[in-house]
Amino acid sequence: MQDTWFVIPLFNEEQxxxxxxxxVRRTFPHVVCVDDGSSDxxxxxxxxxxxxxxxxxxxxxxxxxxxxxxEYALSDPGMRWVVTFDADGQHQVSDVLEMLEKARAENxxxxxxxxxxxxxxxxxxxxxxxxxxxxxxxxxxTKTRLTDAHNGLxxxxxxxxxxxxxxxxxxxxxxxxxxxxxxLDIRYGExxxxxxxxxxxxxxxxxxxxxxxxxVELILR
Amino acid sequence: xxxxxxxxxxIVVVIAVVARLFRSRGARAQAIRRLGLxxxxxxxxxxxxxxxxxxxxAQLVGVGRxxxxxxxxxxxxxxxxxxxxxxxxxxLETRYTKLARRLALDEAAVQYPGSGGDLGDVLDQPGxxx
Numbered sequence: 001m002q003d004t005w006f007v008i009p010l011f012n013e014e015q016x017x018x019x020x021x022x023x024v025r026r027t028f029p030h031v032v033c034v035d036d037g038s039s040d041x042x043x044x045x046x047x048x049x050x051x052x053x054x055x056x057x058x059x060x061x062x063x064x065x066x067x068x069x070x071e072y073a074l075s076d077p078g079m080r081w082v083v084t085f086d087a088d089g090q091h092q093v094s095d096v097l098e099m100l101e102k103a104r105a106e107n108x109x110x111x112x113x114x115x116x117x118x119x120x121x122x123x124x125x126x127x128x129x130x131x132x133x134x135x136x137x138x139x140x141x142t143k144t145r146l147t148d149a150h151n152g153l154x155x156x157x158x159x160x161x162x163x164x165x166x167x168x169x170x171x172x173x174x175x176x177x178x179x180x181x182x183x184l185d186i187r188y189g190e191x192x193x194x195x196x197x198x199x200x201x202x203x204x205x206x207x208x209x210x211x212x213x214x215x216v217e218l219i220l221r
Numbered sequence: 222x223x224x225x226x227x228x229x230x231x232i233v234v235v236i237a238v239v240a241r242l243f244r245s246r247g248a249r250a251q252a253i254r255r256l257g258l259x260x261x262x263x264x265x266x267x268x269x270x271x272x273x274x275x276x277x278x279a280q281l282v283g284v285g286r287x288x289x290x291x292x293x294x295x296x297x298x299x300x301x302x303x304x305x306x307x308x309x310x311x312x313l314e315t316r317y318t319k320l321a322r323r324l325a326l327d328e329a330a331v332q333y334p335g336s337g338g339d340l341g342d343v344l345d346q347p348g349x350x351x
Binding site: 034052053054055056057058060064067068071072075167169 | 314315318321322324325326328329330332333
């Protein structure tokens with residue numbers, strides 16, 4: 001557990017971030033929250049809950065926050081694994097344990113979380129359709145074959161983290177990350193995760209219109 | 222159907238401009254853009270002195286009126302401007318992101334010494350890090 005760093009991009013999640021960090025730190029002591037220019041007390045709440053908080057001086061986007069978190073985690077020579085985790089409490093630490101177990105058992109460099117490998121995740125029909133189309137597009141344009149490309153829960157080993165360079169600051173970073181991993185000659189797998197859509201995460205979650213923005217950002221790169 | 226000629230021409234130009242701007246950056250692309258601008262300015266002077274030149278070009282490619290020709294040229298120019306500006310903003314954003322990230326990581330290294338490896342120690346040395 002000492003060799004694992006949780007990277008949590010943080011933007012205006014004051015209400016829930018302390019609980020999320022505390023919950024993670026019961027199992028994994030190393031958590032870095034990258035505060036992406038929040039205007040509320042998110043950074044202070046995360047810091048109080050025991051996370052390292054790296055503060056972007058201005059809002060740069062979730063992709064930029066992930067890359068900053070990766071670079072922070074790389075500064076710890078003892079880090080072997082990075083877990084990317086959402087700040088809004090929709091991911092489960094128990095899923096991460098299974099993903100790490102799978103990575104070690106099957107000698108994988110990257111394990112992607114997937115909502116669509118089992119029936120636990122309750123998503124609306126339209127959301128499901130858009131996510132499926134996003135996966136189809138990602139599979140078509142990269143060398144990977146995945147069932148869920150836009151899940152924020154991933155386990156990545158040190159070697160791969162050091163070779164990633166996310167340049168898509170905004171939402172298209174998930175596809176970019178998959179594309180970069182697909183281009184590397186490494187072993188990756190998928191593990192079922194339960195994404196918990198609470199009223200809170202639904203109210204904060206990205207609008208489906210973002211699918212259009214992601215597509216444009218990917219084409220005009 | 223003389224109008225087909227201008228349609229084909231414009232579509233080809235639009236695709237060429239977009240492809241060109243998408244695929245190339247660096248000295249050559251910049252030089253081409255500047256030469257293009259120079260030509261554009263020179264042609265602007267010519268067309269001010271001899272407005273009928275547009276009519277002649279228009280008839281040559283089958284548009285009919287010079288004003289229509291100007292409009293089409295403007296559409297192409299505007300499109301290429303939009304794409305160049307977008308790409309330039311992206312480059313700028315990449316640099317600005319790196320700057321902000323460096324700042325954030327350096328501040329964190331001071332604030333949490335030891336927690337993220339030995340960043341804090343390295344910072345104390347003069348010229349210790351990139």
